[in-house]
Amino acid sequence: MTDTGFCLWFTGLSGAGKSTIANLVVDELRRRGHRVELLDGDEVREHLSKGLGFSKEDRDTNIRRIGFVASLLARNGVVAVTAAISPYRAVREEVRGWIERFVEIHVATPLEECEARDVKGLYAKARAGEIPEFTGVSDPYEPPAHPEIRVETSGRTPAESAAEVVAWLERAGLSPPR
Amino acid sequence: MTDTGFCLWFTGLSGAGKSTIANLVVDELRRRGHRVELLDGDEVREHLSKGLGFSKEDRDTNIRRIGFVASLLARNGVVAVTAAISPYRAVREEVRGWIERFVEIHVATPLEECEARDVKGLYAKARAGEIPEFTGVSDPYEPPAHPEIRVETSGRTPAESAAEVVAWLERAGLSPPR
Numbered sequence: 001m002t003d004t005g006f007c008l009w010f011t012g013l014s015g016a017g018k019s020t021i022a023n024l025v026v027d028e029l030r031r032r033g034h035r036v037e038l039l040d041g042d043e044v045r046e047h048l049s050k051g052l053g054f055s056k057e058d059r060d061t062n063i064r065r066i067g068f069v070a071s072l073l074a075r076n077g078v079v080a081v082t083a084a085i086s087p088y089r090a091v092r093e094e095v096r097g098w099i100e101r102f103v104e105i106h107v108a109t110p111l112e113e114c115e116a117r118d119v120k121g122l123y124a125k126a127r128a129g130e131i132p133e134f135t136g137v138s139d140p141y142e143p144p145a146h147p148e149i150r151v152e153t154s155g156r157t158p159a160e161s162a163a164e165v166v167a168w169l170e171r172a173g174l175s176p177p178r
Numbered sequence: 179m180t181d182t183g184f185c186l187w188f189t190g191l192s193g194a195g196k197s198t199i200a201n202l203v204v205d206e207l208r209r210r211g212h213r214v215e216l217l218d219g220d221e222v223r224e225h226l227s228k229g230l231g232f233s234k235e236d237r238d239t240n241i242r243r244i245g246f247v248a249s250l251l252a253r254n255g256v257v258a259v260t261a262a263i264s265p266y267r268a269v270r271e272e273v274r275g276w277i278e279r280f281v282e283i284h285v286a287t288p289l290e291e292c293e294a295r296d297v298k299g300l301y302a303k304a305r306a307g308e309i310p311e312f313t314g315v316s317d318p319y320e321p322p323a324h325p326e327i328r329v330e331t332s333g334r335t336p337a338e339s340a341a342e343v344v345a346w347l348e349r350a351g352l353s354p355p356r
Contacts, residue, residue, distance in 0.1 A: 035254045035255060037250055037253075037254055047242070047243065047246040048226055048243055048246065050239070061228070064225070065225065065226055068225040068226065069226075069247055069250065072215055072247065072251065073250065073251065073254065073256075075215075076213045076215055076251065076254070076255075076256045077213060077254075077255070077256075078251075078254045078255075078256070
């Protein structure tokens with residue numbers, strides 16, 4: 001078992017590929033003997049933030065809750081992986097201050113590409129006015145200024161993007177190569 | 179490092195001694211090499227449940243959130259220790275169903291004794307009607323029918339009560355003696 005806890009904080013637009021890439025990274029880290037917990041945006045909303053909406057205040061509260069849980073896991077030797085949109089820079093920086101080894105990963109798929117894929121049909125609904133406060137359409141997304149990792153997904157497979165993240169962790173000494 | 183995660187779920191009235199005993203157990207388990215996280219009722223309310231009140235519904239939501247976080251920790255090899263009043267039996271049983279090794283510890287200090295001590299002055303306020311829905315006074319406490327451990331604190335020091343808990347964990351094979 002590898003005993004150093006840290007946090008992989010994925011951020012990016014809806015449909016950018018955060019969960020897909022995060023899941024592949026999780027699989028690889030488990031193969032390497034890390035204890036890993038994935039805190040997915042939707043699951044956490046169900047368990048920790050039911051009743052919260054998508055105003056800036058409610059989004060920030062949701063992100064702080066995810067950050068609190070991630071900090072508990074990371075300080076106990078677990079790799080906490082989060083994959084919520086987390087659109088606001090200030091609260092991401094706040095959470096960074098709580099966690100010793102915090103790795104911010106910007107999944108930088110351009111809006112046009114997320115919208116063209118529209119896997120869940122959410123962008124179409126947002127454009128039709130059926131979803132208010134939709135990040136990238138009617139609510140801002142503030143990209144990280146200095147993320148530890150910036151993943152450009154265009155023209156790359158999710159496996160290639162995940163491999164970039166794992167290679168970064170190797171170089172940073174957080175996950176020794178097998 | 180000891181790698182088996184489990185949950186120590188303390189329950190009992192306000193002022194029963196839950197946090198005091200839990201803290202002593204936490205200290206001893208850390209000395210033995212366990213990774214341990216204490217989820218105190220007040221701290222969790224601040225970080226996960228701000229805005230929730232003390233109606234049955236809100237209390238149950240708060241307990242489910244503590245239980246969710248405890249389950250994440252326990253399944254990753256951490257000893258999750260909770261010390262919230264958690265007055266309702268049904269939601270405690272619900273949380274038990276989420277966690278493989280769940281140890282319910284009833285700190286069974288009688289109401290009269292909690293009220294006589296009244297460390298935080300809360301019972302006096304509750305009797306004066308200044309705190310509505312106060313467990314044991316104006317809101318029910320449902321003691322566990324079959325807790326793994328029942329701690330009778332009357333005439334015992336907190337250290338003696340904590341030692342009882344640790345001895346139980348030794349017998350259960352969850353914490354080998356030093």
